[in-house]
Amino acid sequence: MKIMLIDDEALALNQIQRMLSGYSKLSVVGSFRNAREAIARMPELQPDVIFFDIHMPGLSGIDAVELAREACPGVDIVFITAYQEYAIQGFDLNAVDYLLKPLLQARLDQTIKRLMQRRLYEPEAIQSTAPSRILCFRSLRFQRSGGSPEIPKWRTVKTQALFAYLLHHRGNIVRKETILEQLWPDLDVKQAAGHLYTLIYHIRQCLKQMGINAPIRNMTIQEGYMLDTSSTRIDVDEWENGLRQASKGDWVHSHSELRRLLELYEGDYFQEHGYWWAEDERERLRKLWYQHARSLARFYEKAGMQEEAITIYKRIQDADPFNEDDGLALMKLYMSIGRSEETERHYHKMSQMFSNELQIGLPAKLVNWFEQATMKLSPNE
Structure with missing residues (x-):
């Protein structure tokens, strides 16, 4: 030794x-x-x-x-x-x-x-030639090469919160005074600094045990810390890069890949943790998902692939149930392939949600379309 x-x-x-x-x-x-x-x-x-x-x-x-x-x-x-x-x-x-x-x-x-x-x-960290992954959609998890996602065993809730905060700012210096104000606003600087050093130590130990190659770099005592993820895969980065590449190509050839990427969106960014500082990024990624999901649904609709379009619109409605345009598009698709019962069921589902949760009636364009659609059906029923 x-x-x-x-x-x-x-x-x-x-x-x-x-x-x-x-x-x-x-x-x-x-x-x-x-x-x-x-x-x-x-x-x-x-x-x-x-x-x-x-x-x-x-x-x-x-x-x-x-x-x-x-x-x-x-x-x-x-x-x-x-x-x-x-x-x-x-x-x-x-x-x-x-x-x-x-x-x-x-x-x-x-x-x-x-x-x-x-x-x-002392157990050794798992060695692997392939990079490990850090998952941020829905909840914070680690995935060793070839393994399944695992929830890290953090020492405390604040240990996890600090790692998530450094991960959120990966590649950038996070000043120590910013961390102290975020995590220990009521403690004096000396006490808070002692807690910070403890948390950094436990994060490093956890990363080592989980085989995650993401070193925390001390950017001098006066400045702060930086999480280096250059040797680790991050699911949100891979997802966004994938969307960018799929959108560049011909929809006829790229729609399958785009659909796969949309299905990888397990939940919002750090959804289960509710970190307030992540809300802007959470909303940005959520909007990105909606944008590409709606584009894919419209592509399927124009291509005559109604069942595929219905599947996408149903997921959009599950995520954003009060969007009247998506609700109308879904009902029109049901009606176009003769599924009038599904149309009626979805209409009443939306009506109940607007009434119970928003205490308002359905928007007029939904009501008018549904009434006209059912009137057209009534002579044949």
Whole structure:
């Protein structure tokens, strides 16, 4: 197990390095008195564990831990401090352990045992050459390559909310102060920051366990975080790109693909979570679905494929039951193929919904069309 030591006191560094030399399965790969210098060397040295002194000048252990995890994802942290209150902060940052100065060999033995057990039993992330997928339609789910969609086991509701927010802004920097205001508006900045670091840690652990290659990049302490999904497929992106490509082609050849894409719309964007900040995107994607669904229904209608047109219009009406134009188009299609009972049934269904939910009558054009249509039928019935 490779250990890196960071402490601004030379005597403290020498002491812990001497104490660690007694463990045969450990090797100290780097010893630093400056946190920034240590972080710069982490990608090269790739430590498994970092012993951090919390109380340091400049970039402290508390501030540096996020940068360290960015440089070495999955690294374990052990905090060293002479102050009990800093130890509590260490656990807020999901440190494996904390050690109080002056160091005692018996207490260090406990820490090393804990680290060994953790490294021995920690499950590995599933490796795959094919990219995994993140699903956002209806609910947030992960899909490993070749597997079925799974609901991640988030540590808390806020952990899920933070990941969803970073995913919503994927590829862009989300400032830390924005996250703190969103998730912990009533806490002071120091407390809220501790909670934020904890959530980021748990998100990274969840992504690792689920085999999702979407690293959270720390864009410096002052700025914020960015979720990098360049190596992961996102269902909403694939769906929108598919619509764009299908719409470019000849409808005669592309209608089957467009219908497949419309059926992939399982539900609105983050529908089951109801995030208010996602409403604009939710509405945009919903309108995109309606636009292409109506275009496809009209194509089927003009092509004499009434049954296919009816199927599309029925789904549109299920999603938007108060749209009078879609309701009228559906009833006209029923009537055109002699399904007058379906026409009447749908008319009364719409009438009941307008009355019960909107407390108004049906629009005049629906009433007038239905009355004329039934009058034409009555002499033959």
